[in-house]
Amino acid sequence: MKRRNFIKTASASSLALSIPPFLPLGEVSEYSTEELMGKADVALYGEGINLRKEAYESFLEMKSAAEEDGINIKIASSFRDFYRQKSIWERKYTQYTQTDNMEPIDAIDKIIEYSTIPGTSRHHWGTDIDIIDGNKKVDGDVLVADKFEVGGPYDELKLWMDINSKDYGFHLVYTENPRRRGFKYEPWHYSYAPISIPMLTDYRRLNVLKLLQREDILGSEHFTTGFVRTYVQDNILDINPELL
Numbered sequence: 001m002k003r004r005n006f007i008k009t010a011s012a013s014s015l016a017l018s019i020p021p022f023l024p025l026g027e028v029s030e031y032s033t034e035e036l037m038g039k040a041d042v043a044l045y046g047e048g049i050n051l052r053k054e055a056y057e058s059f060l061e062m063k064s065a066a067e068e069d070g071i072n073i074k075i076a077s078s079f080r081d082f083y084r085q086k087s088i089w090e091r092k093y094t095q096y097t098q099t100d101n102m103e104p105i106d107a108i109d110k111i112i113e114y115s116t117i118p119g120t121s122r123h124h125w126g127t128d129i130d131i132i133d134g135n136k137k138v139d140g141d142v143l144v145a146d147k148f149e150v151g152g153p154y155d156e157l158k159l160w161m162d163i164n165s166k167d168y169g170f171h172l173v174y175t176e177n178p179r180r181r182g183f184k185y186e187p188w189h190y191s192y193a194p195i196s197i198p199m200l201t202d203y204r205r206l207n208v209l210k211l212l213q214r215e216d217i218l219g220s221e222h223f224t225t226g227f228v229r230t231y232v233q234d235n236i237l238d239i240n241p242e243l244l
């Protein structure tokens with residue numbers, strides 16, 4: 001696993017202040033809080049691809065290889081900033097609490113089956129993609145697990161990715177493991193591990209509760225300490241172990 005070199009020049013005292021005890025000493029955050037929360041203006045590459053440079057280059061190689069096998073890897077969704085995620089969150093929250101008359105807590109639980117709280121999405125990082133097979137004509141929603149099962153329109157894509165995607169650094173994030181908590185199985189969501197692993201390492205140093213409390217997000221008054229702790233454990237960290 002390629003990992004970026006961490007800056008090792010900070011003094012011992014500043015390290016002691018900035019690093020929580022569960023992370024090894026000697027590693028200093030490389031990614032800013034703004035960047036990790038989807039609020040920074042980062043350089044993204046490829047029209048309709050929008051990935052960080054190294055991830056973009058590897059994606060293109062993977063796409064060409066798949067093309068030779070008759071599969072047209074097409075990005076359904078890639079980088080999404082904080083504000084875009086906020087609008088998705090608030091649209092769902094309003095629909096569930098007002099149109100569907102759900103209790104706020106139930107609405108939040110339903111949203112986080114598939115969608116993230118703004119500021120906590122891996123799609124903020126420029127490393128994660130949702131993909132489909134562009135050669136297949138499909139009716140209705142494309143990002144539905146059934147469509148990636150055997151007999152579904154994207155079964156060949158899924159099979160190809162199972163065999164080949166890791167060679168290009170792309171790993172499934174929300175696996176089918178029944179013991180996994182957090183987001184449901186997403187056979188379409190892949191992450192470029194060489195960058196997203198160090199980003200997740202940095203993300204774990206953030207005080208997510210505090211950061212979310214600063215934001216003006218619909219329903220955020222229900223983000224209690226316990227809720228956010230469980231959310232971080234289940235939805236952010238209970239992912240494919242290859243990405244930890």
Ligand SMILES: [Zn+2]
Nearest residue numbers: 123129130189
């Ligand atoms: Zn996704």
